[in-house]
Amino acid sequence: MCGIAVCIDMNLITKRVKGTQDVLPSQSYKWQFVEKLLSDEAKLCGYKEIRTPVFEHTELFNRSVGETTDVVQKEMYTFNTKGGTSITLRPEGTAGAARAMLENAVYNDGLPIKVYYNTSCYRYEKPQAGRYREFHQFGMELYGTQSPSADADLICTVDSMFKRMRITDLRLEINSIGCPTCRAKFQQALKDYFSQYKDKLCETCLSRLDRNPMRILDCKSPVCKQIAEDAPTVLDYLCDECSLHFNKVRELLDCMGVKYTVNPKIVRGLDYYTKTVFEFVSDSIGAQGTVCGGGRYDGLVEELGGQAMPALGFALGMERLLSLMEALNIELPEPENCGVYFIGLGEPGQKEAFRLTREVRNSGIYADCDICSRSLKAQMKYADKIGARFTVVIGDDEVNTKKAVMKNMQTGEKFDICLDERFFETFTVGFLK
C-alpha cells in the first residue's frame, strides 16, 4: 500500500457516482436490442444518426432550454475549462442537434432534415426510480416543415416503435400549447384566474404563478387540483392557426388508428415548445412515468440565431423504457451462445485449439477455447456454463492423428472431424446437423 492511499476514501474509488448506473455484461444485450430496434425504425422513416459532443457552451442551453427553467436554473452540470469558458454537459439532446444543424448548414442538403440520436444526458437531480443523473435519451428531430402531417407522422413513428416492442401499457396524451401569441394570452388568463385563490394555493404553486402558471394545472395537491378544475383551458385560447393545426394533427392520428387522449394539462418544462406537445405515459414504473415526451418547437432555430425554421421532435428515456419492459416481463432475445468450444490439453493441444478457434471465428462463428490453463473437467464445465453447442477435445493424440471428436453438448452425439485441410468440411457437417 502506498502512503497516499491511506488518505483517500476508498469509496471514491470503488463506488459509482450517485445517480449513475453500470450496464453489466449480463444486461447489455437488452440495451443493444432496444437501441437497434429504435434506430432501425428511425432509418425506415428516413432519419439519419447525428452525433454531437457531450458538452456544449453553457450559453446554448441557457438560450434553448430557457433561463427560467428548472433544468437550467438548478440541474445543469456546468464548469469552467482551464481556458475559462463555461461548459455544460448536455441536459437533453435537442439543443446540440439544432446547434450542429445550424453550424454546419445542414439545411443546404435540402429540407426536411431528419435526424435521430442516442446519447447520454446529465442533470443534477435527486435520483429516484426512473430518474438518474446520467441517463440516456433516444430522440428524433425533424426540421423544416410546419405541416401538421409532420407532427402526426412523428407521433405515429413513436407509436409504432412501442408496438414493435410489444409494449401495450403506454397511453398517448397530446395537447397544444399554442404559439407565443396565443400562449401569452392563455398564460395571462391563468394568472388572472389563479390570482383569485392566492391564499389557498400551495407554496410551490404560488411561486409558479409568475414563473410558469401552466404548471399549476399539474399540481398534485388536492386544493390546487380542485382550483385547477375550473381554470381556463389552453385549447380555448388557441388562435385560428394553432387550433387548425391541432385539429389536423388529431385527424391524421385518427386516420392512422393511433389511440390518444387530449390532455390539456400537459405542459412542457422546456421553453422551446410550441403548438403540439405529447407524452407517452406508463403507470408501471413509478412516479416518473413519462417514457417519451416531445412536440413542436417552431421558434427554436431562430432563437439560436438561424433563419426561422419550424421544427419538432421527441426524446425517449432509455432507462424508463427498459424498466417498463422489465415490468411488463417482455422477453428480449438473449445473446447467441458459443457455437463450439475447443478444449486444449497439454502444450501442443492448446496450440491447436487456439489455432482452430481463430479459424472458426474467422468464418463468423462464435468459438472459444481455454485461456486459463484449466483441467479437462474444468474446461468442460466452463463450456457448459457458456452454453457451448459443441465441444472438441484436442490433446496429443488429436494433434498427432489430425483427427478429433466433436460432441453435441445437448444430445451427447459425437462426430469425427479432421484437423487438416478437410477441417471445415468435416466440422460443418456436424455443426449444422
Place this chain on the structure above:
RNA sequence: GUGGGUAUAGCUUAGUUGGUUAAAGCGCUGGUUUGUGGCACCAGAGACCAUCGGUUCAAGUCCGAUUACCCACCCCA
C-alpha cells in the same frame, strides 16, 4: 432543496427477551484414481455485521449521529 424507508459474504436472506468462534441457500474455485460437462457428494475462498460514538459486565441486536442506497415531493425523458 424537503420528506419517508433500508443497511449482515459477490447475490438473496436467517440471527431468539442483548450472552461463546455470526449461519444458510445460490454463485465462485478446486476435488470425487489417470482424456469428456450438467446431477450428486466433499473441500476451499469469501463478512472489520455501512461508519463513528453512546448505554451495558456483555451490542449484529438497544440509543444517537454520519454516510450510502431505495422511494416520494419538485422537475423531467
